[in-house]
Amino acid sequence: DTGVSQDPRHKITKRGQNVTFRCDPISEHNRLYWYRQTLGQGPEFLTYFQNEAQLEKSRLLSDRFSAERPKGSFSTLEIQRTEQGDSAMYLCASSSRQKVVAFFGQGTRLTVV
């Protein structure tokens, strides 16, 4: 399977704990995006990488959120001191420089209890 891969698919954590998600984009894609989707809503943009550079961050990305893409390949999204409001589906997408068409992964569903 050469699509966007996300791990884990599901994560249940206690409030106050830290969590980290991983995204492996399509291999030739140099652009990587993180989105968050809550129930009944469309995905909301969080942040964007071109290669290893984080070029844009949404105001939705509070100080508790940090994303990295150290070698321009896979990316991680960490949430520190999780809150119940962080419960959502976290989606990763990738695209190439030539086309802005974004291909999404299956997402990581986070539940904060």
Add this chain to the structure above:
Amino acid sequence: GENVEQHPSTLSVQEGDSAVIKCTYSDSASNYFPWYKQELGKGPQLIIDIRSNVGEKKDQRIAVTLNKTAKHFSLHITETQPEDSAVYFCAASRNYGGSQGNLIFGKGTKLSVKP
């Protein structure tokens, strides 16, 4: 900032009928408009897209139309089948071909096709 509104929020049709979903956008600089289909527990899957220099695009049973003046675009599905049942999202971006490309999504339309 950019805002995308999508209607209706739910749509129920009989198998074989057509379905139409409409979206409006606020940023006149938007130049790329994709449509995604999302099935339960899965990520959004691109089904068709259109750029601002084109008024209409068709792919088999799916077509999208764009009215730049009115700032609205629509998805048309003909001869609907039960497997078309899903949540459909429209999106807009003002950076096609540029260095960014983050998408602004509508809230989705839950389409149910009854056999």
